[in-house]
Amino acid sequence: MDQLLQHALNAMILGGTYALLGIGLTLIFGIMRVVNFTHGELYAFGAYMMYMWVMLIGANFVVSIALAVALGVLLGAGIEILLLRRLRGADIDTTMLVMIGAWIAMQNTEQLVWSGVAKSIDSPFPSAPLVMGGVSVSWTRLFVFAVAVMLIAGTWVLIQKTRLGKAMRATFQDREAAALMGVRIDRVHTATFAIGSGLAAAAGALLGPVFVVYPTIGDLASLKAFAIVILGGLGSIPGATIGGFILAFMEELGAGYVSSGYRDAMGFLLIIVILLVKPTGLFARKERIG
Amino acid sequence: MSRAVTLAWVVFLFTLPLWMDNLYFLHVLIMAGIFIVAAMSLNLLLGYTGQLSLGHVAFFGIGAYVSSLCSLGFEIHVFDVPVGLAPKPVWLSMIVAVVFAGLCGWMIGKISFKVRGAYFVIVSVSFAEVTRLVALNWLELTQGPMALNNIPFLKLWLPGIGDIDVLGKMPNYYLVLVVAVVTYVIIRRLVHSRAGRAMIALRENEPLATSVGIDVTRFLVLATVVSAALAGLAGAVYAQYVRIVDPDVFLFIYTVTMVIMVVTGGKGTLAGPIVGGLIFGILPELLRGFEVQPEIQWVVYGVLMILIVYFLPEGIVPAVRDGWRRVGGRSGAPPAQPAPATPAGATPATAEASP
Amino acid sequence: MSTPDTLPAPDAAATPAPVALAVAGLSIRFGGLMAVEDMTFEVREGEVLSLIGPNGAGKTSAFNAITGYIPASSGSITYRGVPLTGLKPDQIAGHGVVRTFQKTSVFNGLPVLDNVLIGLHRRARQHPLAIMLGLPGVRRDEARLRDLAWEILDLVSLRGRAGEVAASLSYGELRLLEVAIALAAEPTLLLLDEPVSGMNPAETGAFMALIARIRTRGTTILLVEHDMKMVMGVSDRVVCLNQGRIIADGPPAAIQRDPQVIRAYLGERYVRARG
Numbered sequence: 001m002d003q004l005l006q007h008a009l010n011a012m013i014l015g016g017t018y019a020l021l022g023i024g025l026t027l028i029f030g031i032m033r034v035v036n037f038t039h040g041e042l043y044a045f046g047a048y049m050m051y052m053w054v055m056l057i058g059a060n061f062v063v064s065i066a067l068a069v070a071l072g073v074l075l076g077a078g079i080e081i082l083l084l085r086r087l088r089g090a091d092i093d094t095t096m097l098v099m100i101g102a103w104i105a106m107q108n109t110e111q112l113v114w115s116g117v118a119k120s121i122d123s124p125f126p127s128a129p130l131v132m133g134g135v136s137v138s139w140t141r142l143f144v145f146a147v148a149v150m151l152i153a154g155t156w157v158l159i160q161k162t163r164l165g166k167a168m169r170a171t172f173q174d175r176e177a178a179a180l181m182g183v184r185i186d187r188v189h190t191a192t193f194a195i196g197s198g199l200a201a202a203a204g205a206l207l208g209p210v211f212v213v214y215p216t217i218g219d220l221a222s223l224k225a226f227a228i229v230i231l232g233g234l235g236s237i238p239g240a241t242i243g244g245f246i247l248a249f250m251e252e253l254g255a256g257y258v259s260s261g262y263r264d265a266m267g268f269l270l271i272i273v274i275l276l277v278k279p280t281g282l283f284a285r286k287e288r289i290g
Numbered sequence: 291m292s293r294a295v296t297l298a299w300v301v302f303l304f305t306l307p308l309w310m311d312n313l314y315f316l317h318v319l320i321m322a323g324i325f326i327v328a329a330m331s332l333n334l335l336l337g338y339t340g341q342l343s344l345g346h347v348a349f350f351g352i353g354a355y356v357s358s359l360c361s362l363g364f365e366i367h368v369f370d371v372p373v374g375l376a377p378k379p380v381w382l383s384m385i386v387a388v389v390f391a392g393l394c395g396w397m398i399g400k401i402s403f404k405v406r407g408a409y410f411v412i413v414s415v416s417f418a419e420v421t422r423l424v425a426l427n428w429l430e431l432t433q434g435p436m437a438l439n440n441i442p443f444l445k446l447w448l449p450g451i452g453d454i455d456v457l458g459k460m461p462n463y464y465l466v467l468v469v470a471v472v473t474y475v476i477i478r479r480l481v482h483s484r485a486g487r488a489m490i491a492l493r494e495n496e497p498l499a500t501s502v503g504i505d506v507t508r509f510l511v512l513a514t515v516v517s518a519a520l521a522g523l524a525g526a527v528y529a530q531y532v533r534i535v536d537p538d539v540f541l542f543i544y545t546v547t548m549v550i551m552v553v554t555g556g557k558g559t560l561a562g563p564i565v566g567g568l569i570f571g572i573l574p575e576l577l578r579g580f581e582v583q584p585e586i587q588w589v590v591y592g593v594l595m596i597l598i599v600y601f602l603p604e605g606i607v608p609a610v611r612d613g614w615r616r617v618g619g620r621s622g623a624p625p626a627q628p629a630p631a632t633p634a635g636a637t638p639a640t641a642e643a644s645p
Numbered sequence: 646m647s648t649p650d651t652l653p654a655p656d657a658a659a660t661p662a663p664v665a666l667a668v669a670g671l672s673i674r675f676g677g678l679m680a681v682e683d684m685t686f687e688v689r690e691g692e693v694l695s696l697i698g699p700n701g702a703g704k705t706s707a708f709n710a711i712t713g714y715i716p717a718s719s720g721s722i723t724y725r726g727v728p729l730t731g732l733k734p735d736q737i738a739g740h741g742v743v744r745t746f747q748k749t750s751v752f753n754g755l756p757v758l759d760n761v762l763i764g765l766h767r768r769a770r771q772h773p774l775a776i777m778l779g780l781p782g783v784r785r786d787e788a789r790l791r792d793l794a795w796e797i798l799d800l801v802s803l804r805g806r807a808g809e810v811a812a813s814l815s816y817g818e819l820r821l822l823e824v825a826i827a828l829a830a831e832p833t834l835l836l837l838d839e840p841v842s843g844m845n846p847a848e849t850g851a852f853m854a855l856i857a858r859i860r861t862r863g864t865t866i867l868l869v870e871h872d873m874k875m876v877m878g879v880s881d882r883v884v885c886l887n888q889g890r891i892i893a894d895g896p897p898a899a900i901q902r903d904p905q906v907i908r909a910y911l912g913e914r915y916v917r918a919r920g
Contacts, residue, residue, distance in 0.1 A: 035412075062388075086600070093340075093342050096342060096411065097549070097553060097595060098596050100546060100593070100595065101593065101595030101596040102592065102596060103592070104591055104595070105588075105589045105593050108585040108586070108588040109585075109589055111585045112585045112586070112589070156438075164351075222418065223419055226412045226415070227416070234408065234639065259427065260371060261423070261426065262423060264419075265419070265420050268416035268417070268419050268423075269420065271413060272401065272416060272417070273399065275402065275409060276401055340702065473778070476777045479776050479783075480773075480776055480777060481780050483771055483783060483787070484766060484769035484771045484776070484786075485771065487759065487766065488763070488766060490752075490759075490763070491752060491763045494752040495750060495751070496752065497734075497746070498751070499733045500733070500734040500738070500763045500766065501734055501735075501738060501744055501745075501827070502738055502743060502763065502829065503735050503738030503739050503743070503766055504763075504766050505733075505735045505736075506735070512773055514775070516773075557666060587670040645820035
């Protein structure tokens with residue numbers, strides 16, 4: 001029983017960061033209709049920036065997270081302006097090919113810059129875990145969870161309450177109508193990609209200190225984000241949030257009760273099963289494209 | 291005329307090892323040839339049906355593993371009951387591999403063509419990733435990261451020549467060449483038939499295709515099965531050539547390489563994957579001459595892919611064909627007024643819509 | 646390829662031909678909106694029936710339901726005794742019911758001849774294995790298909806454009822190509838969705854002649870059209886829809902005089918122009 005509780009707790013905490021990853025991707029797909037293969041690279045970028053600020057420069061832990069996210073936002077905006085803006089109106093496959101190219105180039109640049117050796121990031125929290133009854137959790141993970149929840153809430157407020165959020169929602173509903181109503185689509189796209197990238201970088205910055213950082217972590221992050229988004233239905237933020245938690249639970253249970261080697265396979269099996277049963281995802285709002 | 295050019299190419303390629311004794315270059319050509327077969331098979335899906343499959347390496351890897359396991363033999367335990375297979379001849383193993391890969395293609399096709407576009411892409415990536423993790427973790431069967439070693443090579447009996455060991459560069463070069471020609475012929479026949487037209491129709495205008503009675507799903511599944519089986523064949527040839535297979539054959543980067551080959555050469559053209567395959571099969575070797583790190587090679591690939599999408603969206607083959615027409619006014623396939631009984635090959639059924 | 650020598654003249658008052666398509670109690674709902682309500686009509690073998698009505702009357706929705714592109718909410722659609730409801734578009738085409746689309750729809754990137762060859766899909770006899778093995782039967786079949794394609798191109802007068810990419814055709818030619826693709830699928834019932842919209846009078850005239858030629862092949866035609874000159878010129882019978890319901894059904898001459906039709910659709914101007 002304690003073991004199950006422990007798995008559930010781990011899943012809960014991991015789920016928060018997965019949700020961040022999923023929300024970022026689903027925003028970009030929902031609003032821009034771009035299947036973003038660089039998402040995982042922004043996750044890796046966030047983790048490496050965290051490593052740079054904390055371990056190489058010696059900045060404060062919390063400040064480093066903020067810096068990593070801010071740099072992720074900037075990089076995202078850069079990618080959108082440089083690569084995606086000129087592809088507006090191109091079909092989804094063309095955009096996908098460009099994003100795959102960008103992914104390959106980014107990942108190998110990371111490899112060149114940081115070498116293939118895995119890096120670990122020290123956390124300022126006490127290493128003795130918090131023990132409650134039969135379960136325990138490290139302070140770092142608790143902190144990571146708290147920040148993730150704050151960021152999810154913050155994104156939700158941004159989408160629901162701000163003018164930018166309103167423009168984003170309008171673009172999601174109907175791009176042409178939004179443009180006619182005076183929404184500046186270019187800006188909405190740049191902002192969307194920047195925010196989505198920032199969220200991916202945040203997930204990387206938060207999980208970097210929990211695990212280790214190496215150049216190909218982005219691949220799994222991308223694929224997991226796809227799994228989450230498919231679970232929740234492409235374009236749905238609540239769906240991505242819940243999908244993040246579901247994936248984390250599946251992984252924890254899979255690793256705990258099947259074999260740790262198949263931990264990462266859970267997400268893909270989940271994708272295949274979901275698409276068999278309910279191709280639109282669990283919480284789809286609009287009909288899927290394609 | 292286009293037929294004569296093709297024939298000249300085939301003759302050139304068949305006589306190449308007779309006057310080219312650089313074994314290393316022959317090795318490069320063999321590897322390029324294997325990838326070209328895989329790229330041609332991907333082109334059937336990506337180019338003709340218009341479905342971007344990003345899990346294509348799964349079929350290649352499955353072909354490599356199945357053929358290796360059959361020829362090596364194995365014993366596993368299913369709920370403590372031993373299940374084993376004695377080593378089989380390599381030719382039989384390769385056939386099993388092709389059939390098994392085709393079956394996997396059939397399964398994936400059945401599952402994933404309920405969905406199209408982005409969803410299909412993600413399903414195909416997921417499938418490849420699952421197969422890689424299975425190869426990595428099912429130690430009893432695959433040896434995991436320790437790899438399958440000492441894979442037997444192919445032994446053939448040919449009339450007039452007798453027994454041949456397909457071992458070393460020269461026999462493997464011919465094996466790959468024959469496999470590539472067979473693959474090309476199969477795809478060419480498909481494309482210029484009712485089945486291929488159904489695939490192209492789906493790519494161009496799905497509602498219209500269904501309105502004239504084309505069962506779109508059926509032909510998508512057919513394309514996936516053929517494509518998967520041919521990729522499996524490439525994998526089986528690869529395994530008996532390099533004689534060692536590890537889970538890295540499932541790396542996503544190989545799918546990307548195939549996609550780049552197809553897109554660069556020209557998707558939906560017969561010659562495209564060959565041109566793209568030769569470029570990207572030989573380019574890394576040229577880069578290696580400059581002692582470039584592999585990472586830089588991949589960065590170059592990534593950037594090239596972006597540049598090609600921006601500046602040569604149709605790929606090299608259509609661009610050259612158009613340029614040829616503009617300059618000379620001559621072309622392999624007379625566009626205007628073909629006689630009622632034109633040979634099937636002369637119809638440019640492969641033209642891409644360019645908005 | 647049976648071409649009856651004697652055709653039922655449009656106004657032949659002999660025993661009516663058997664019912665080909667029967668639509669009974671058809672309703673189509675999109676969310677809360679009723680696009681078609683309790684629609685009942687029949688198309689008889691060999692006739693040209695026009696569905697008319699103002700925009701939004703539910704004509705195209707009915708077309709889409711008959712050909713399987715949208716589900717019917719209730720009601721039945723039978724063709725030659727076979728229920729079509731619930732079948733997929735390609736299966737419906739397999740029963741000989743083939744349509745064209747309101748918005749011009751061809752295989753843009755392909756040559757005209759290939760467009761028609763794709764349309765001939767149903768008439769091809771080629772097993773995938775035979776194709777890959779390159780059996781001679783496949784080559785013979787291909788040659789036969791090509792002959793058929795040229796025949797159809799002759800019928801719609803597009804032979805001269807066979808090698809051109811479809812995208813390079815003029816608007817009128819594109820609409821002819823659409824019909825050629827549909828004809829290639831060997832329809833016994835052909836549904837044409839506003840085939841002459843956007844055509845100039847000369848093109849429309851040519852199209853009317855084409856419909857007459859198609860009739861001689863024994864093909865039944867269901868037409869949705871706004872062009873009254875065309876409707877009145879080619880139809881044996883006209884069904885007029887308004888707001889999803891049938892308000893009149895009869896020969897062209899009767900429809901032209903029907904007060905409900907005039908009020909709902911044709912308008913005073915048309916009556917004056919005719920008068």
